[in-house]
Amino acid sequence: MVHQASQRGTEESPLAKWTLITIALAFCFVFLLLPLANVFAQALTQGWRYYCKSLLEPDSLASIRLTLVVAAISVPLNVLFGLAAAWAIAKFQFRGKAFLITLIDLPFSVSPVVAGLMLVVLFGLQGFFGKWLDAHDIKIIFAVPGIVLATVFITFPFVARELIPVMQATGTEQEQAALTLGANGWQTFWHVTLPSVKWGLIYGIILCNARAMGEFGAVSVVSRHIAGHTETMPLRVQALYEGTTASSAAAAFALASLLATLALFTLGIKTFLEWKQERAERLIVGRVDG
């Protein structure tokens, strides 16, 4: 009760409060809810049957398949890297650690288009390895390997960045205890470290996956946009959108609705994990207080 009374002087009048809430909700309505609802509404303008038919069309199916393949290669690679980098950075002291973390974050501050350009400069026909690759008949740019490389570059920091603080927070005592009790390095990693960073790892993986499946700019630069071959889902959305018929727009939105569903799914898991962590922290605080 005392707490309640003391808050009165630090609260806005109900009028000011509800005006602020209304403006904030209006902003969210226009910039978050309408764009989301519009994706599904536009996808269904030609009816359910057309929605399903457009998704089963061979070039769209191929784009879904390619997106899944690209994510299935690039996400595990970045998970492996994230685990290695987090172990080295969180469990050991060495010089240049801050600089290494800055380098790992680098892809976040590079425009996706510039990331694609880097790969063109490296592997394109006029690029550093262009002649050699051409002589050996290996295609990277304008082919699937280029799309994978671009996606790996863009999603590079996600897992490492989530894991490093989590591993730092758990410290090294548990691992040292396991080693003292006779476990070897791998056993310690599998049975002690991995379970303790499980949720951070899942968090990193879903963010990495969402970005891998949705990447547009970098992939667009290194793909030749050949329907059925080098079109990922976002590229297919663009190709359909640039088609002139009304039904083509509906097909673009149908494919986009799958990506929007993925985004909602990602948000759902993310919110769940954050809620879980908040609860865990509250339990720890409660235990310490008690």
Place this chain on the structure above:
Amino acid sequence: MAQKRFNVLPGFGLTMGFTLFYLSAVVLIPFAALVIRTLELSWADFWRLATADRALAAYRLTFGASLIAAAANAVFGTLLAWVLVRYEFPGRRLIDAMVDFPFALPTAVAGLTLANLFAANGWLGRWLVPLGIKGAFTPLGVVIALTFVGLPFVVRTLQPVLQNLEREVEEAAATLGAGRLRTFTTIIAPSLLPAVLTGLALAFARAIGEYGSIVFISGNLPFKTEIAPYLIVIRLDEYDTTGAIALAMVLLACSFLLLGAINLLEQWASRFHASS
């Protein structure tokens, strides 16, 4: 060597080796390739390519629209963070979760749906276009797309700061007779400023590199609605790699300057809170 005595954990060599190898292969070598190609250019050529009229128009739109969008996000993001932290209202948790939606939604989908919303027959365009507010295929469209993309930055930077703000200080101000508005402008606003500026800089940095959402909504008309990243793609389509590289270096230089500024802002913000 010294840490060996204190740390018995194995695997430093293996994980560090793999980290450096993978970092080099995926990030550093492509980066170095771009820098080497740039250094092969003469300064005169670089300057000519980087400051062509079409490029200047593209920078103006990219930086202008990014700044307007980041400023809009600073205002509405601050408001949204305040409302989410301080007030209890129906749907608060849902809105809180939805703030990250622009991070999760592929940019192509964002561009597609925003272009459709603001087009003449779209849900919003239907009302706005007769009023003369054209959101699709105009510079305003670029601002709208960038506002959407940058929305989470200010909110997410500000929320923890607002949560940790000590209510006692506000209570003291109230006890001393300050009105709510005066408390806000003289007590609360100054301690939020570093976080708001950090969020603004993050949104701005994200906006200048943004490509996916804008190609759908802007129409990409040279000198009018063409952003710098789009011009890079055009140069590549013309097999003018050199032209693309010159533009890319300008964007990269700006990104790194911003990164430095953001680091300074974050240091300022943390010092602010350590001393308060």
